[in-house]
Amino acid sequence: MLRIEMTSLWHLRPLMFWILCCAAAQSEDTAGSRCPEISKLSNFKVRHAKIVDPWNVFRFGRASDDAASKAVSALEGKPYNQSEVNEVWKTVEQNRLLPLDLQVSYVAVGNCTQGAVDLTFLVISFFLSPRITIPDKVDSLSAAAPPPRHFRVYPDLGYNATDNLYAGGTAEFSWNSSLPVSKLTVKGSGSSTVRSIDAELKGDRDSTASWLAHGEWAARYVNYLSPTTTKDLNRGRLTANFFGYTRPAKNLVFHFGAVAGGGNEQSGFEQASLAPDVIPRGGYSGLQLYGGFTGQQERQDFSLGYGLELGGSVNTSLLNDWHKQVGNVQHAFWVPFGDHRQLEVEQQFAAGGVGVNGTVPVSELFFGGNRQTNFVPDQAFKILSNPYIRSLPASSFYNTSKGVGADLFLSYNLTVATTVWRKPLVPPELNVTEKLCQKLRNVDTSTLTPDQATKLDLCKKLNGQFVSATNILEAANATDDGRLKKMQGDLPALQSALSDLLKVAQSAQASSTPPGTSLESCIGAAQSSLSTVQDAAAASLGTAYEDLEDLIPHGAHPLSQVVSSCQEALTSVSADTASVKKLQPLATNIQNELHAIDDDASAKASQFMAYVKRLMFSVLSEVNVVSISPVAVFDIAHIGPGAPQGTYSGTRYGAGPGIRFTLANTVNFTAAYSWNANRRAGEVPGAFYFGLTTRNIFRGRGAT
Numbered sequence: 001m002l003r004i005e006m007t008s009l010w011h012l013r014p015l016m017f018w019i020l021c022c023a024a025a026q027s028e029d030t031a032g033s034r035c036p037e038i039s040k041l042s043n044f045k046v047r048h049a050k051i052v053d054p055w056n057v058f059r060f061g062r063a064s065d066d067a068a069s070k071a072v073s074a075l076e077g078k079p080y081n082q083s084e085v086n087e088v089w090k091t092v093e094q095n096r097l098l099p100l101d102l103q104v105s106y107v108a109v110g111n112c113t114q115g116a117v118d119l120t121f122l123v124i125s126f127f128l129s130p131r132i133t134i135p136d137k138v139d140s141l142s143a144a145a146p147p148p149r150h151f152r153v154y155p156d157l158g159y160n161a162t163d164n165l166y167a168g169g170t171a172e173f174s175w176n177s178s179l180p181v182s183k184l185t186v187k188g189s190g191s192s193t194v195r196s197i198d199a200e201l202k203g204d205r206d207s208t209a210s211w212l213a214h215g216e217w218a219a220r221y222v223n224y225l226s227p228t229t230t231k232d233l234n235r236g237r238l239t240a241n242f243f244g245y246t247r248p249a250k251n252l253v254f255h256f257g258a259v260a261g262g263g264n265e266q267s268g269f270e271q272a273s274l275a276p277d278v279i280p281r282g283g284y285s286g287l288q289l290y291g292g293f294t295g296q297q298e299r300q301d302f303s304l305g306y307g308l309e310l311g312g313s314v315n316t317s318l319l320n321d322w323h324k325q326v327g328n329v330q331h332a333f334w335v336p337f338g339d340h341r342q343l344e345v346e347q348q349f350a351a352g353g354v355g356v357n358g359t360v361p362v363s364e365l366f367f368g369g370n371r372q373t374n375f376v377p378d379q380a381f382k383i384l385s386n387p388y389i390r391s392l393p394a395s396s397f398y399n400t401s402k403g404v405g406a407d408l409f410l411s412y413n414l415t416v417a418t419t420v421w422r423k424p425l426v427p428p429e430l431n432v433t434e435k436l437c438q439k440l441r442n443v444d445t446s447t448l449t450p451d452q453a454t455k456l457d458l459c460k461k462l463n464g465q466f467v468s469a470t471n472i473l474e475a476a477n478a479t480d481d482g483r484l485k486k487m488q489g490d491l492p493a494l495q496s497a498l499s500d501l502l503k504v505a506q507s508a509q510a511s512s513t514p515p516g517t518s519l520e521s522c523i524g525a526a527q528s529s530l531s532t533v534q535d536a537a538a539a540s541l542g543t544a545y546e547d548l549e550d551l552i553p554h555g556a557h558p559l560s561q562v563v564s565s566c567q568e569a570l571t572s573v574s575a576d577t578a579s580v581k582k583l584q585p586l587a588t589n590i591q592n593e594l595h596a597i598d599d600d601a602s603a604k605a606s607q608f609m610a611y612v613k614r615l616m617f618s619v620l621s622e623v624n625v626v627s628i629s630p631v632a633v634f635d636i637a638h639i640g641p642g643a644p645q646g647t648y649s650g651t652r653y654g655a656g657p658g659i660r661f662t663l664a665n666t667v668n669f670t671a672a673y674s675w676n677a678n679r680r681a682g683e684v685p686g687a688f689y690f691g692l693t694t695r696n697i698f699r700g701r702g703a704t
Helices: 054-059 067-073 082-096 434-441 450-479 482-489 491-511 517-538 541-549 559-572 578-621
Strands: 002-006 015-019 045-052 102-113 116-126 150-160 164-174 183-190 195-206 212-227 232-246 252-267 282-297 300-312 322-337 341-356 408-418 421-424 624-640 651-663 667-676 686-694
Touching (some): 045 067, 067 082, 067 116, 082 102, 082 116, 434 450, 450 541, 450 578, 482 541, 482 578, 517 541, 541 578, 559 578, 624 667
Parallel strands (some): 045 116
Antiparallel strands (some): 002 015, 002 102, 164 183, 183 195, 252 282, 322 341, 624 651, 651 667, 667 686
């Protein structure tokens, strides 16, 4: 049994895929372990029962004695009972599924030998991107319970030679509210040398119909103390932020945003170590603007971003003291080989420059090393704003011919990883790809092995649920279309035209001797259509859409039938057909408008479901619970200005090996050592890097 649930981050309205498949796990090695149909398992006992939960590691010991674990353990030794298993399944979902975008759970029955079976309950939750929103105006979805308040905590852990071992995390609290804000996020981390506090109060909005798929706004306060190899950099800032991205078009999403605010910039450097137009401390006022694209093709994704910052002192020239420009290109591709193994190649190139009209705080210049700094705090889109090189400690690469801090930089990063050990997320009988499903559907079923037959059954049920979900999304998209609301507002004119026609037809019937059957057909059709129009005018948009669909050809009460039957009937008794001519353009307009809405809704649903299919087949055929990969890294970074005579070199190279432990293709624990290939006096020979990072398993893989 398999259940897949997708929820939006805004509405949290569930789009449910219920896939009840033959989940009898089949061993490819031992024919005697094949399980009968679920309905025939009542004579078996449950030998072992367990929960596979990749996020168990973050439950800090609580998972072993929660209600889900107790309910699953209680099944052992009992006769297999489908109703009891279903109840335990619900308990597992309630206690283990996280309130993220994609939730997957299944129950697998396997090792059916010696009158006993093994049960496995798997639950896993993922973030998706872009965010998925399903309008709550569709009746079939609006019965879902409103999203509850929720509290989330995410850990953060890392090490580098500048920051030492640092730890922290993010606490996020969100709630239902008619106010423009609905989420409070507080981030913090620290070590013996670094401190960071980041608090944000924000709201957001998603749309399936507008060109703007997602927008969010926030008030943000940030304060941090960040060391270099000699002195500290300190910043305090209060900002107003807006970020957004568009609906996908040809696999491209446009991201944009702005950040405006003020504060102060401090450092431990003295003026003697800085260029004349660089100051160690001062006020800050600034405006940051950015834009760029993210895109995805099969097994690869990329991003291109540009940012511009205008800055100044709050006491002197507002936004006119200095300006900063940064650009970033990221590309990643992965090539599967073998079973649940893949070669991953991640690259990024970044460049930036600072121009000074007056003076600029030193902390606004570029400091390179093995910590990445993002231009703006947009979680959906990253623009690197410092030279990233893993062979040097964080913020240690900053000395130029003019003094501390670089006013330009270039950097390139390459990371290559290949899976050497893994534990697949799903059992073999659920390991299917879209290509395999297409192939199995074209094969003579009598030639299929039992394992292939099980996979074909899963493919058929997946396809059925994809079709059902597409239909629901089409209705949701149509309901969210602004043209539908306008159509509903225009219905009184149509209602009036139908009423006038009905009066003419009834009058003609009353004066006709004997009453004509064609008039009865006309009156019946007009009455049915009029009733439908009246219902649509008074109904919610979701119900109105269903009613209006009945008025077009092939609907239950088509207006075209009213026009044709009444034209013929009134003409046959020499009655006035002006009311028919009045109705005809209104009927044609309804038909054309609905066809346009339906076509757009269908196109959007198909595009969205293509994305969902990729997600589903990735979960079923590529995702591992855990995997281990050796890593190779290579970096080049350049800062300037350098001396014209070449006495100072602002270019560094780094390369080295590492190891990556990945949990559910989402959480990476990476440890690497990169050698400083062209070391200068006073620099370290290399740097050890350790970090915990999260990534979207389907999009947005970049250098880490």
